[in-house]
Amino acid sequence: MTQAVHDIPAHVARRAVEWMLELQSAPATPALRQAWSDWRAAHPTHEAAWQRVESVRSRFGGLAGVSGAAAVAHATLSARSRARRRSVQALAVLLLAGGAAYTVEQRTPWRQWAADHRTRAGEQRRIVLADGSALVLNTDTAINVRFAAGERRIVLLRGEIFVATAKDPGRRFLVEMPQGLAQALGTQFSVHSEAQRAVVRVFEGAVEITPAQAGSPALVLRAGQGADLSAQSVSSPRPVGDADRSWVHGTLIAKSMRLADLLAQLSRYSPHPLVCSDAVAELRVSGAYPVAQIPLILESLSATLQLQIETQTRFWGRQVVQVRLAPRGA
Template identity: 45%
Template structure:
């Protein structure tokens, strides 16, 4: 069966990127046995992982007849954030799309996240000053397009999370952020937009934001400073309160209070290459504190020093949190 055939679940961009990363990793010569075994475990962990892998394999077979670029064929992941890794994965993404193995990661443009105007890699936060003076920060694994013209200022968030501090515009053009589910219009504000699978989340820190679901018929939902809400293509949820720590990632920190260890590992894993697992036997342990997102190894060490857990590493791409022996 074609893994990209209609009826199969779309592949989240993070899984697509991980599959590409593993494929590039296995181009090393030789491949360490533990790396090959870790890749097999990753493929077996979830059906979406194997589906992503099969798309890569299918595209590679089609492209093999014409020959892969040498820079890609021999690329290795010397360091998780190395330029060689990013270039290899980007090249592979372009080849997959050109070969017809498109990822179903966006409603209209499957290649959008990979060909976006600006992208951030795993563990990277990227800060930009836009043409109007607005400040934009991309969280880890995020992709955004920017379109300014005489009528509006618009960003399109393909994947991930962004933080925006809007600047005044002499021409009075509205500032909008669109997602797969709809749009958020800034009303002189500082806010964040997070693209989840099937829904978008907006948190407002200053000013106000108007939420408009793509298919919704109700009036726009106005969020004021200190409020947040999620919305689908059809409707917006009721507003809730924004925690003081919601924007901490913008400053490179993960601040939590009594968060379950499984949820904590899932959030921390967004800032690490590869796979971070949490053993179900310790999933319910609670975590509180402030943790630096730029040093996830230090965070894992802190967990092992404060909780009855141990950190098990098979490769730099496979780490598990397990009960302490």
């Protein structure tokens, strides 16, 4: 039975688009084709999403004359030199058109994938903007850059960024997120946008944060302060330190942190969730953990705390669901 388009999860549809672009933009090595084949075989929805991609491509790619929006999409998909985000935007519309569950809106996965800059889980990226400001994108982050005559604006669609602003007296520097705005007052700061809140931390200078809801009072954070921001309000300031920006250098610093909390933080850099059993959740750990070395971190924790690593899989071991730390012999 053919799976309905609206039954395909958003993340699966997005991955199908990614596979199409990867196969189209680089030589299809045997390893790449094998990985693509494995992904398709891992779950029926994967194959359904890929068949939808193939259907769209054959529908428009094989026609001698295509007009209107379809022509734009066809040209975008076939022109390798065009920006990747335009390809995704066009294909996303076609892939899920006709009563689909997803649209190319501001807060959907499609807009995030089509962002100017993005990172995948476990990836970090450094960017120098046209004005000389420096950004570091943390794991699983997406941003758009909007520079104009009167302002420099970063739209944080998801994830976490560190910003070191360059001086430009004629243009203010803003970070926009669903919860509100952060205006830099000559500074170094970070913004982490989550589902219902954002966390703003200031390391140098000052940042004014304003909730999205009209009329909500703003708050100026000074160096060494951080606060939570929702669409309606700002929390009271609290202290922040160098450990709060250690991720910029690829390290997570833990000081007597609960094991469960450490694994929750490390999960942001892992392709699958990292958890532990309730029996060891309250164990305290300290150290500097390189976020690009998740397997080594798990081995170290296992050896130090006398734990065993349990890997839960599905589809005959082809897909890891989660990795769990538990007492040995449990």
